[in-house]
Amino acid sequence: MRELHISEITAAVRRLCMEANGVLPAALEQCIRCAKEKERSEAGKSVFDDLCANLDAAKETGLPICQDTGMAVIFMRIGQDVHLVGGDLREAVNAGVAAGYLDGYLRCSVVSDPLERVNTTNNTPAVLHLDIVSGDRVEIDVCPKGFGSENMSALKMLTPAASADDIVAFVTDTVRKAGSNPCPPIVVGVGIGGDFEQCAYLAKKALCRDISIRNPKALYADLEQKMLESINALGIGPQGYGGTVTALAVNIEQGATHIAGLPVSVNIGCHVTRHASCVL
Numbered sequence: 001m002r003e004l005h006i007s008e009i010t011a012a013v014r015r016l017c018m019e020a021n022g023v024l025p026a027a028l029e030q031c032i033r034c035a036k037e038k039e040r041s042e043a044g045k046s047v048f049d050d051l052c053a054n055l056d057a058a059k060e061t062g063l064p065i066c067q068d069t070g071m072a073v074i075f076m077r078i079g080q081d082v083h084l085v086g087g088d089l090r091e092a093v094n095a096g097v098a099a100g101y102l103d104g105y106l107r108c109s110v111v112s113d114p115l116e117r118v119n120t121t122n123n124t125p126a127v128l129h130l131d132i133v134s135g136d137r138v139e140i141d142v143c144p145k146g147f148g149s150e151n152m153s154a155l156k157m158l159t160p161a162a163s164a165d166d167i168v169a170f171v172t173d174t175v176r177k178a179g180s181n182p183c184p185p186i187v188v189g190v191g192i193g194g195d196f197e198q199c200a201y202l203a204k205k206a207l208c209r210d211i212s213i214r215n216p217k218a219l220y221a222d223l224e225q226k227m228l229e230s231i232n233a234l235g236i237g238p239q240g241y242g243g244t245v246t247a248l249a250v251n252i253e254q255g256a257t258h259i260a261g262l263p264v265s266v267n268i269g270c271h272v273t274r275h276a277s278c279v280l
Helices: 006-022 026-038 042-061 089-103 164-178 196-207 218-232
Strands: 002-005 071-079 082-085 127-133 138-145 154-158 186-194 247-257 262-269 276-279
Touching: 002 006, 006 082, 006 089, 006 138, 006 276, 026 042, 026 247, 071 082, 071 089, 089 127, 127 196, 154 164, 154 196, 164 186, 164 218, 164 262, 186 196, 186 218, 196 247, 196 262, 218 247
Parallel strands: 002 082, 071 127, 186 247
Antiparallel strands: 071 138, 138 276, 154 262, 186 262
16 A cells, blocks of 8 residues: 555646646647647638747747636546555645646636636636546546636437437537637537446546547547547638637547437637646
């Protein structure tokens, strides 16, 4: 049994909150920089110039890539041979988020109650997804999620009679309705299967997967490509000015489901779909 003091988790979460908001994952940044060559619209090409200049400025100044530094979404996989000592895990995570957002001068956007709308002033509490796995390590993914894109997400309870084309159509229509609101070019996370709430979790998990990694099942990797082509055929383009690159990638995660159901969810991420990770 390996002991891990929760102060290490607090420190890691603090660092990852600042890192994720300042530097994009390498594969996503490279995709944005290369997308200008694929874009046929002159207005779209100009937008890509601005997006790349923004990425460069964030690196040079240490400022966030986007003014919406998001709600902290954290995926944590805890090895069953790890014994956490020194305090409460959830409190440690929230302490790390608070420190990361305050020390990093990141915008605090979380309200304590959805109707009373009182800002918590430190961007807590985080959305925390915990998973117990084998081993003696703790893996942490911090994924700040802005709500211009989050608000454009959707879930639909299809029936087993629905076809793959029906799923592609639902995903494409969700992006069509979103239009320019999620700051395209976007990354699209799709969850297929599970039940109502697990389906949404799968879409969020898919959104936070590196865009260079395709689904390991050929069936779903093929669907990812079909969805990407269908979305880019919409012509929404970078920042909604029209063009051929509306989405940079589509990631699918799937799970077991009931014989009577086929849930499908779509979680949209803006062009700065951020995440940073570490292993303790």
